[in-house]
Amino acid sequence: MIFKQILILFLFICIQSSFSSSIIDIAFTVKNLSTNQRLQLNFFTFITSLFQHTSKDNLRLHVIGDSDSHHFVNQTLQNLHYNHQINKFNIDDLASKYEKLISPLIKHFSSGHTYYKDPLFFLSPFLHQILPENISRVIMLDIDLRFDNDIQELYKLFNQFNQSQILGIARENQPIYRHLLWLYRQENPHTNIGNPPPYGITGFNSGVLLLNLNKIRQSSLFNNYLKNSYLIEQLIHKYHFNHSHLGDQDFYTLLSFQHNDLFFILPCSWNRQLCTWWKGKGYDDVWDNYFNCNNEQNISLYHGNCNTPMPNRIINEKLEL
Numbered sequence: 001m002i003f004k005q006i007l008i009l010f011l012f013i014c015i016q017s018s019f020s021s022s023i024i025d026i027a028f029t030v031k032n033l034s035t036n037q038r039l040q041l042n043f044f045t046f047i048t049s050l051f052q053h054t055s056k057d058n059l060r061l062h063v064i065g066d067s068d069s070h071h072f073v074n075q076t077l078q079n080l081h082y083n084h085q086i087n088k089f090n091i092d093d094l095a096s097k098y099e100k101l102i103s104p105l106i107k108h109f110s111s112g113h114t115y116y117k118d119p120l121f122f123l124s125p126f127l128h129q130i131l132p133e134n135i136s137r138v139i140m141l142d143i144d145l146r147f148d149n150d151i152q153e154l155y156k157l158f159n160q161f162n163q164s165q166i167l168g169i170a171r172e173n174q175p176i177y178r179h180l181l182w183l184y185r186q187e188n189p190h191t192n193i194g195n196p197p198p199y200g201i202t203g204f205n206s207g208v209l210l211l212n213l214n215k216i217r218q219s220s221l222f223n224n225y226l227k228n229s230y231l232i233e234q235l236i237h238k239y240h241f242n243h244s245h246l247g248d249q250d251f252y253t254l255l256s257f258q259h260n261d262l263f264f265i266l267p268c269s270w271n272r273q274l275c276t277w278w279k280g281k282g283y284d285d286v287w288d289n290y291f292n293c294n295n296e297q298n299i300s301l302y303h304g305n306c307n308t309p310m311p312n313r314i315i316n317e318k319l320e321l
């Protein structure tokens with residue numbers, strides 16, 4: 001009898017720990033981190049806020065970057081008592097290995113902007129090939145982010161994907177794609193494409209990506225676009241989408257015009273973008289519809305895009321690392 005109780009207790013503990021110890025794979029790209037102080041501050045905010053809300057033992061970090069940046073990340077993590085090895089990928093090696101696949105994306109989605117010509121901004125569509133097969137899901141992040149909540153809660157959203165959804169991504173919070181689509185929208189006055197939330201196909205911000213790598217590996221639709229650049233050109237032609245320059249998020253946005261059901265829309269509270277560059281540039285009548293996040297009280301993840309400073313924390317907890 002006692003033996004049975006012990007056995008049940010043992011099973012209970014096993015089940016508990018198998019739930020609590022699920023490893024979360026996180027990928028991010030870094031360049032110039034060892035020399036750029038602004039990036040260093042961003043990275044410090046990013047990593048300390050991440051560790052503050054979740055057990056760092058459950059995180060496996062994949063860092064794509066130059067070797068100086070890897071060194072900086074390694075040092076910072078050592079100072080924060082992160083005890084695992086980081087998984088390092090050299091950006092130049094990846095850029096040359098995937099050059100044939102990446103160069104059409106660079107060509108189409110960095111129009112005129114030298115900064116966004118860096119392969120660094122186009123790697124996320126290839127992460128299912130870059131990471132080993134035994135990694136089935138990964139959260140890919142920009143580093144100008146601050147976590148005000150546990151990343152486990154974000155990871156849980158993978159379970160809400162339906163059959164057709166392979167990638168989770170939040171809407172772009174500014175009317176950028178409305179602007180770029182002016183001609184298509186003029187020709188198609190009843191289109192939903194470029195419209196604001198909650199019903200529009202607004203376009204995406206790729207600062208936070210939930211990549212279901214297994215589903216992406218299996219999606220012939222998605223991989224066909226990567227392998228056959230004429231398919232991308234057809235969409236660019238159809239939507240007159242020829243001025244874009246925001247890296248991978250342009251690719252996902254363009255794809256969503258045609259195949260919206262590939263994408264699970266993340267709540268704005270998990271990628272609360274702060275950039276207001278487009279405010280006062282001709283879209284003030286609709287600005288709020290794009291920019292406001294209905295759940296403003298409970299933002300889980302702030303994104304200080306276009307170098308926007310983070311707001312103060314609502315609860316000023318002591319950092320314990």
Ligand SMILES: *[C@@H]1O[C@H](CO)[C@@H](O)[C@H](O)[C@H]1NC(C)=O
Nearest residue numbers: 030031032036114115118120
């Ligand atoms: C890295 O630094 C170089 C030289 O200062 C600059 O040209 C480049 O745009 C930077 N790249 C990124 C991604 O920050």
Ligand SMILES: *[C@@H]1O[C@H](CO)[C@@H](O)[C@H](O)[C@H]1NC(C)=O
Nearest residue numbers: 074075077078082084085086
């Ligand atoms: C940092 O580098 C050292 C030496 O190569 C290695 O032992 C350590 O595991 C690395 N730390 C991380 C977090 O990768």
Ligand SMILES: *[C@@H]1O[C@H](CO)[C@@H](O)[C@H](O)[C@H]1NC(C)=O
Nearest residue numbers: 023060131132133134135136
């Ligand atoms: C995944 O595969 C890599 C080799 O590709 C191996 O080094 C690693 O230990 C494997 N990880 C797990 C969790 O099985």
Ligand SMILES: *[C@@H]1O[C@H](CO)[C@@H](O)[C@H](O)[C@H]1NC(C)=O
Nearest residue numbers: 161162163164165260261263
């Ligand atoms: C998944 O959800 C999206 C959005 O609600 C919907 O458009 C799509 O048809 C759904 N796909 C499947 C296979 O249920």
Ligand SMILES: *[C@@H]1O[C@H](CO)[C@@H](O)[C@H](O)[C@H]1NC(C)=O
Nearest residue numbers: 111183237239240241242243
């Ligand atoms: C973009 O497409 C429009 C219409 O198709 C064309 O008038 C314009 O010249 C193109 N711009 C560039 C930079 O290719």
Ligand SMILES: *[C@@H]1O[C@H](CO)[C@@H](O)[C@H](O)[C@H]1NC(C)=O
Nearest residue numbers: 269293294295296297298299
């Ligand atoms: C925000 O979080 C608080 C505390 O967790 C909760 O009571 C409240 O209902 C949440 N508000 C919204 C709008 O989700």
